[in-house]
Amino acid sequence: MTNLLEYLRGTLTPNNMQWLGEHLIEYAKEESQLQPYTVEELLQMAETGRQQIAEGKYYTTEEVFQFCEEAEPQLKAV
Numbered sequence: 001m002t003n004l005l006e007y008l009r010g011t012l013t014p015n016n017m018q019w020l021g022e023h024l025i026e027y028a029k030e031e032s033q034l035q036p037y038t039v040e041e042l043l044q045m046a047e048t049g050r051q052q053i054a055e056g057k058y059y060t061t062e063e064v065f066q067f068c069e070e071a072e073p074q075l076k077a078v
Contacts, residue, residue, distance in 0.1 A: 011072060
């Protein structure tokens, strides 16, 4: 998380940081209303993830970084 924070500090304008912070706080308030997952649900999600990986349905780290780089101009425009 620290690396993400440092990355955002280095790439976002103060206005973008404020916008992101406000939206994250609002989202966290909404999410706090959710019920926790059961053990069975967590195990099923893990199994689904393993199946998706076996089927080749995943992104590499390099692909994720590329998506982030492509989205960066959009973030700065907010």
